[in-house]
Amino acid sequence: MSYEILGISVLWIFLYGYLIVASIDFGAGFFAFYARLTGKDHLINRLISRYLSPVWEITNVFFVFFFVGLIGFFPDAAHYYGSALLVPGSIAIILLAIRGSFYAFENYGSKKNIVFLFLYGATGLLIPASLSVALVLSEGGFITENNGIVTLDYLELFTSPLAWSIVGLALTSILFISASFLAFYASRADDKPALELMRGYALFWSTPTIIAAFTSVLYLSQHNNRHFQNMMDLWWLLGLSVVFFLIVLWLLFKGRAYGWAFIGLMLQFLCAFFAYGIGHYPYILDPYITIQGGATQEAMGIALVVVFIAGLLLLIPSLALVFRLFLFDADYVKGKK
């Protein structure tokens, strides 16, 4: 396998990881706020903060990792996306800053404050919405280059049904993923009321998620037919995704095997995400950056891959330790430690 392909695969796997952990985190922020509003916070907020407190920083690093890796492997991406995204990117920075710090202030500080919680919940939805715009842009047609000056066509972007459908998909998926995970976490904690609440949320958000997914694919076929056709060639991956979705739905409905349900959900998103990603090949930004044309020099590419593997050897055992201490240690989950 050539180093460019290896590089983009690594990055795509990382983005998938971020999608899962960040969705849990973003959605939890929303649920925490919503529960406070509807007076149900006594049911779930302790659960949420027990899981989130040890991991929020790790979630953030996932994002930085993807971003720095992308620029490292494909420096041209810095030129195009960097120039075009100065304003939207800065808005995302501000939202991330508010969310991260206010989470810490609320959680490690001494007083519980509804304003912090609101900002935490609201940014949990706004951030994924703004980040998903980068995926929309990669489809081409929004970023143009004239005489070396790169600009973003805002009008085109804001009136594009594709953009809105992808934002919608991002939001519904986040709530679906997060609710399913928290249901699983509640079942580990033997917390019946929280479990029922989260299971209800998960079931509620499953249908909009699948509708948004189909809508996005539909609009994609109009906007970028090449990408759409490539994805259709991977029909079996998409089919698998739907099968996993049905399994998840069934398990949630029956109210059993929450662990398996969550694994099924991860597989559902894995299949869909890779069908989308492989279909995107060979472009990183249609039509300006391709994987082969935009890649860094070979020596750097190889160095990055080597570091990546060495880094994983260091991180996987450490992450396993985190999971053992916080996710699978029944006493910790139940709040006895």
Added chain:
Amino acid sequence: MMIDTVMWSRLVTGLTLSFHVIFATIGVAIPLMISIAEFVGIRKKDSHYTLMAKRWTRGFVISVAVGVVTGTAIALQLALVWPNFMQMAGNVIALPLFMEVFAFFFEAIFLGIYLYTWDRFRNPYLHWLLTVPVVLGAAMSAFFITSVNGFMNQPAGFLFEAGQFTAVNPLQAMFNEATPSKVFHVLASAYMTGAALLAAIAAFSILKKGVTDYAKKGLKLMMGVLLLFSFLTALAGDVSAKFLAEHQPEKLAAAEWHFKTEQGADLIFLGWLNAEREIMGALHIPNALSFLAFSDFNAEVTGLDEFPLDEQPPLLVHYLFDAMVGVGFTLLAVSALFFLLLLLKKRVELNRWMLRVIVFGAPLAFLGVELGWFYAEIGRQPWMIRGYMRVEEAATTSPSIVILFFVFLTLYILLGTMCAVVLRRLFRDNPAEVELEKAAQAQQDALQDEQTKKEGDPVS
């Protein structure tokens, strides 16, 4: 118009970095102090030190949060504000940037574990061991990012053909000639600043609430660390100056207003320039610059006259340099004086003047870090990548950058204020004395518990 966006781009980057570096310094330094305190506590079986480690950690996580979000802002801004820099240099210098993220990852994971496992291990050394990856991770991230900055000053590890970097050697780029002295200086000054901060907090609490055992122990411990690292910082500063004299002479010459190449050059302290670029009212130390630069009072030091006018750094950096060095020697003197007084009459903690000076040392140390970076960065002008890319070639062309400056300024003011308010509330509502009592109480209860049901579950 072009010039304006470039200037605003510099201001945005300078603003974000100036803000980030406050929290970055805390992030690098405090884990070491926590580690030291916890270790001393276990060694001496003294719960005061353990409590110190716990309280520092609690404050630390809040400042880490600001460090993390502003760091994320820089990572994104480097691509947003300097797209052409990242496109060109990314080929050569992506490796340390990428590795930095691993270092953060590593640190974040173990910090998370450390925070939530205070009472989960039987053997206290096991919990202490968790500080090791946190300290190392923080130091590694400082190392990686500083090597990127080293590359900008002393580019290495490539061939330059047709405006492109080719034949890239990532390791050589990372271990460029500027890296060793810079990393040494950055780490030493960060640890020094962390110690100054914690010593100042202890001194402040003595001034406010009178002497307690807890505050006294914290003060002495941190003054010791401060003495060590202020010495190392001065040493590292000397190493940096020797590096500059050899490899980046225009930066040293600008800092010293050393206009003509000559042997036996004087060191010039403060002063001002008149209309004919003559130095007025300065303190001249004969031949000292030659000595600083080459350890030889008669060595030849390159002057600014050897560089074309449009490649000379601004002469303003002279004051930045002098002020930074002033900070360094002041802190060294303060910590030395503290231990001198301690030897002479044992009860330094009652000397209110000494305590006031120590409190003042904390803002001074942070000022030193800022001045150092301003000197290093402004002294690199007009280059972005010294010798290869000028600042104006690297910047974004978008005029929105002007608004963004004010937006980010507001954000940082907000974050800084919130952080201070939350920290203050956290510690004011929960003073150390109260916590000590609670801890003693809890220990007694635990002992009784253990006696009644002789078995505890084996700890993970």
